[in-house]
Amino acid sequence: MSDTVTPSASPYRIGITGIGAVSAVGPDVPAFGEALKTPGRVFVPNNRFDLDFEVVVGLARPDWFAPSDHPELESPTGNLCLAAxxxxxxQARRRGGAPPDGLIVGTSTGGQSCSExxxxxxxxxxPPPEYDYKAQGCIAGPSRLLARQLEIVGPVHTVSTACTSSANAIALGAMxxxxxxxxxxxxxxxxxxxHTTITSFHxxxxxxxxxxxxxxxDRPxxxxxxGAGFLMLERLDDVLADGRKPLAHFLGAGMxxxxxxxxxxxxxxxxxxxxxxxxxxAAGLTTEDVxxxxxxxxGTRLNDDAEARAIHHLxxxxxxxxxxxxxxxxTLGGAGGLEAVATVLSLVEGRTFESLGTTSIDAECPIAVVPPGGTTLEGASVILSNSFAFGGNNCTLVFRGLGKNR
Amino acid sequence: MIRLHLHGIGSCGLGTDQPYTDGFGALENIPIKEYAKANVRRRFGRLAKLVYIAAARAIEDAGADPGELAIILATAMGETTVSVDLLRQIHDTKGALIRPSLVPNSVHNSPAGYLGIGLGNHQPSVTISQGWLSAESALVTAADLIQTGTANRALVIAGDEANPSWMEQLEEVRALEWSAALAQQRFQEGVVALVVGSQPGTRELGTVIADTRRVERPADGIGPLLERNQIELNPTTAVRVREGAGGSGLRSMVAAATGLSPEQIALDGPGRGTAQAGAFAVLAECVMQNECDDLLLVGSEVDELALLNWRRRENR
Incomplete structure (x- = not known):
């Protein structure tokens, strides 16, 4: 990577000072990090939803859905987001940071489980369960649960762009x-x-x-x-002025x-x-820097082929x-957030994580996939995280490790 | 945080294509054939049709290049008719037999996706959903996309559908409280689209700014929100409160924060504030019908506040 590129060259100047993750592999970032390093399949046959077809899924354990003091605002997505x-x-507070003054949540389903x-x-x-559509069933429900439980005062928004939802949320949060x-x-x-998401993809x-x-x-x-994944984005100057150190830099986004x-x-x-x-x-970088x-x-034929061609083109x-x-x-609306957390972990650990399940590469996908065991990365490496969605919605996030220069 | 120049407005729904009603209001006819070719509109859901028409009208009003506009859609409920159909099929077949064509229309951003395809637009596209405050939230998003150079101009669209079949379906499953609530709230179908930019356009309809914040106590949050956005009231400012998002309770709070009497603060009128297009519908009426030269519109939901301020002229 180029030595001339520094975070200060980016107009964003944003540091990441906290990460949170919950998914089928565990309830927190340490579990996620361990699974990324020593991966194993955790998918199971669906046993939660009463459906007339077989499907394997990655389920979070019931006790990983964080409880709140506001049951009137809760939904499964809300409680999962609250955990992360x-x-x-x-984490950000332990590292000396102040509470967030803004919250932006990406979700494709929001409180759909309640509506179902x-x-x-x-x-x-x-008789239907007690239910308040505007509080629990709507797309904005999870953001309102998080804002109240975490006592966030400031703008609170919800982005719903299907599988780019949380990537777009991070991009807009940086803005x-x-x-x-x-x-x-x-x-x-x-x-x-x-039910809606599983039957729809089926x-x-x-x-x-x-x-x-x-x-x-021959991918199936x-x-x-x-799952859910969150980042704490902070003005980098504030972080440095406090004598704190970010986990990584957020350099920009492309939509x-x-x-x-x-x-x-x-x-x-x-x-x-x-x-x-x-x-x-947006990050002030070139392809050579990545x-x-x-x-x-x-893992779908069309998505992987198109993404691989796009990566190869650049x-x-x-x-x-x-x-x-x-x-x-x-993880649909959670994918961009969780993969952003994985990207930050790559930068912190100085390594890439293997692409579990990929033992050989399709000839239609002209790219190099990370092999089992992963590869090493320099500390100040730049990583892109891609998210794409129904509606032809695309979002790429750019991160950089700390390296020697903070 | 910047004030945006308003370059064009378009709407489709009650108040434009059909008069507002006293109860639950849905369009009897959606004139999509006048705006989209058969191959483009073939898979549109009901909301996508409204969005497409409102967007086309706004783009024409602004004389804008449809390919240069970032698209920001605000909808609280998305393609509701599709979602209800999908849930019925899932229930009836345990998910084994649902119409695949419903699936892409069930995601919240599907109207924005269809619009992007129809316009041949490769710009950023964001769908915002913050309940009854979605329109103001979308305008905040547009301002930041433009301020950060992510977009030059934006098409900001807000609204929700209201299908005439909902009342029948709710009565069929004996959800009478819900059908009564829809009627009582005077839920009105409609979508309003704005074309905005950082600079004056060839057509200039004033400037607009919006802000939203969760606050600990709404009564204490209104003053700081006005200050933060450098909004000063003058004798010609029409101060209104969203009937469907805050209502008369919020009116007294706004009065206390601004020094006006509650009688000087209007609710936003039958129907207009109850649908998602609410804030933009009021704005559109002020702009197009010369109702006022300066509008301050305040809304509230849960513990969030939203304001929208429009000025016809900046030479104050």
Missing amino acids: AGECVT AVMFSLLDGT WIRSGRCRRVLAGGGDALC ALELTGSKMCTPFAP GLTLGE SSDAHHMTAPPKDGNGAVLAMERALE AHINAHGT FGDRLPVTSCKGLIGH
Whole structure:
């Protein structure tokens, strides 16, 4: 990577001072980090939802959904997000930071589990559970639960762009800092699995009883998971002025639209190319500066082919590319947040993590995938994290490790 | 935090294509054929149609290049008709037999996705959902995208659908409290779109700023919110409160914070504040009908406050 690129060259100047994660592999960041280093399959046959087909999924344990003091605002997605967001804030506070003054949550389903329960009861003619749509069932429900439980005073928004939701939340949270709206933003998101998501992907024949193998030949499709991931983004000058040290730098984001199809990317991945190019431009970097990519890598034929072509178009096959989906599944609105946490862990650990389930690479995917055991990274490496979604929505985030220069 | 220049407005729904009603209001006819070709509109859900029409009208009003606009959609509920159909099919077949075509329309950003495809737009696209304060939140997002250079101009669209079939379906499952609530809230279907930028446009409709914040006590939060956004009231400022987001309780708080009497603060009128387009619908009426030259609109939901301030002229 180039020696001339410094975080101060980025217009964002944002440090990451806390991370939080919950997923099928564990309730917190230490569990996630350990699973990334020594991965094993945790997917199980669905045993939570009453469905007439078989599917393997990545489920969080019931006790990993954080309880709150506000049950009237709770939903499974809200409680899952609260677990990760609470861990993130706690870590940032332990490291000397102040409470967040803004919250932005990405989720594709919000309180859909609550809406399902009510709807199914009504259709069955049984009394529905106590329910307040505006508080629990709507997309904004999780953000309002987090804001109240974590006592956040400031702007509170919810982004819902399907599988880019939490990546976009992080991108917009960074803009809140850069525009002067906030100094410390808790940004990320999550999704609990529900009937709607599982049956929807089943209807599209994108998921089933086999486990995902991103970028591999004959890959069977994606494996759904649930989880949440959050970052604490802070104005870097504040962090440094306090004598604190961030975990990593957030350098910028690139957002784009395919303008092609609601569920399929263009074959050449031009929307993904645009997102990565814009992200590098926002960060003041070139392709030569990038050391690693945490891919969206869902394991579906169309997505992996298009993303691999997009990466190859910009970087050739020189970069190690990984996907977290073989480990935690596709966590939908939580994917961008969890993969951002994985990216920060890569920078902190100075290594890449293997792409679990990928033992060989499809000829249609002209990229280099991180091998078992991972590879090493320089401390100040730059990593891109890609997220793509229905609606042709694309978001790339850019991170950099601390290296010798803080 | 910047004030945005308003370059164009378009709307589709009650108040534009059909008069507001006293109860639950849904459009009888959505004129999508006039705006989108058959191959483009083929898979649109009901909300996507409203969004597309409002966006097309705003783009035409602004004389904007549709490919240069970041798209920010605000919707509290998304494609509700689709979601209800999907849940019925999941319930009836235990998920084994649902129509695949419903799936892409069930995600919250699907109207924005269809709009991007129809416009051939590769710009950033964000869908914001913050309950009844979504419109103001989307305008905040537009301001930051523009201020940070992520976008030059933005198409900010807010609204929700209201399908005539909902009342029948709710009555069918004996959810009578819900159908009564929809009628009582005067839920009105509608979408309003704005084209905004950081500089004056060829068509200039004034400047606008929005802000949203969660506060510990709404009564204590209004003053600081006005100060933070450098909003000073003058004798010509029309001060209004969102009927569907705060209502008369918020009116007394705004009165206390501004020194006005509650009688000087209007609720935003039948229907307009109850649908998601609420804040933008009021703005559109002020702009297009010359109702006032300076508008301050305040809304509240849960423990969040939102304001929107529009000025026809900046030479004050």
